[in-house]
Amino acid sequence: MAEENGRKEGQSAGVGLLESVREKTKQATQTILEKAKEDLQTLKEPEKTQLWRSIFRVKHDDTPRNRALSVLTNVFFHLHPAKVNRDAVRYSFTWGMGGITFYLFIVLTFTGILLMFYYHPTKVQAFRDILYLEHDVPFGKLLRNMHRWAAHLMIIAVWLHMFRVFMTGSYKRPREFNWCVGVVLMVLTMLLSFTGYLLPDDQLGFWAVTVGTNMARATPLLGHEGPFGPQLGMTPYNDVRFALLGGSIVDANALLRAYIWHCIAIPVLAAIFMGVHFWRVRKDGGISGPAPVMLESEIKEEKGPRPVIMRPAGTKEWEKTK
């Protein structure tokens, strides 16, 4: 190298410049190619790159440890335990209805947000927006159809989920409270669907919501046609129906209220309750079964008086008090 450099330095400037530029370019090209080759080498094993390792913290080799870690280190998967009852993964036990309900909630959130880009909750615009969605927005019709049918499916899935939980006795100790959270979620699901019904501002939604909210007139004490309502000073302009509709008829205010309940208030409430629901599934001992059967002869006889409902939660603590 030193000899070469010395030769270059000794030559005249005119020829030497060209030569040295060529030489340096050649060297640079070679270095770049070598570096590129190195980078390409890592593409063969992407899991060894810094980028990969920063996203996925564990190896995905087929070892029991990594199978567990791939669930535990992922924020979306960690709702699950690392291991589950081997019979509980059969479709026959859970029917998958709880999971399907949650999946449909995600689908509805996704399609709902897209629909919100095209919708104004005002009397002038609402119906036209639906027409616009159906006829001009690319895939707008598909979007609206998916939102509506997913909503219907979600209600069916919720009911069947409740049916399954009842039939397997999964609401029993220690899952009593989670059953109650589930009932609240079912009611919220139906209210979500009901508030969405008015939003197209067509005859179907208008009259369905009129029929539905007319019942609120008859609320005992709080409705102007309910028992003891008039005696308490209820009129069409101050009763519970007025509060629901923001007026005495289904009109612009009702549309706006339905929109806000539908798009913000109830989804937020439902998300909170869902968080509690899933959390409690884990904390109450995971999925309920299929559990080993208990025989009638194994029921422990109760002796003497015992505190009503507010007894110690775990069976073991209760047995100590006997």
Place this chain on the structure above:
Amino acid sequence: MWGDWYQLWEIVSAPDNVPIVALLFLVPFYTWYAFRQAFETDRLIEQLEKDPQLAKTHHRKVHPWQPGWPREVHTWPYLMRVEFLAAIIVTVILTVWSITLNAPLEEPANPNLTMNPAKAPWYFLGLQEMLVYFDPWIAGVVMPTLIIIGLMVIPYIDENPLGNGYYTYKQRRFAIWTFLVGFIGLWVIMIVIGTFIRGPGWMWFWPTQTWDHNRLVFEVNRNLHEWWIFKYIVPQNIWAWTVFGAIVVGLYFAGAAYLIHRICMATEFSRKIYRRMSLLQIVTMQILLILMLALPIKMLLRLVFRIKYVWVTPWFNV
């Protein structure tokens, strides 16, 4: 007019009624699916009860298990793949459904043009059907509240420790029958009636009967105190009706409570469970079941005997 299949097709094929048609298949299917597994477990229970030695060694599940097999499997991939598959299947169904069937859109909302029949969304049709039998404050407010409360107290009044986490019929007869009557009998069937039977004016149209918008029904609904021998016994003034109605409702409560009590005391096993219940649990269960039973009884009174109110008072009617 009878034999109007086009009318039936119009109802069945209405896009918003598709979920109810689906329900007609899904609910019986899953009921069968649950019962099939329940009977399977019941056979195992019978076997274990007969053979105490086997009860000590059997792993006590219907699904076979060999020593050495793991009792648990990894979530990844055994559960995740099922969930992934379920998500794909639901997505496919939803996409096909959305491509082939359009969400309904009627004329713009018009408060001056009443829809006839004006129906609530299908999942609330059970409540709307209840309006035929009860005043709105009961059907629209009290009953829904009771349904929600009733569902929530189930875990706190069911003192039966058996059947926790597996399908069984034998060990939970009373609970299962109660739930089936409530869910299928008083909720799903009411929705089906509201969808397929009720036409203009919320009148009863059998399937394949034409929806006649001009149909008049010359049925006079009477209150209980105007019916049969009661009209000779009860003096015709509002206070007498109030007292008479209170007595009838009181008698119903007593009779229904006795009936429910007898059902609870029917077998050795149910007596055992009944004894475990506290007074508060018994009273809560009784009240909820009595009120639940009131619906089919009021339906019978209304549909068969054309009786509108049982209890007429100056403030409310039942």
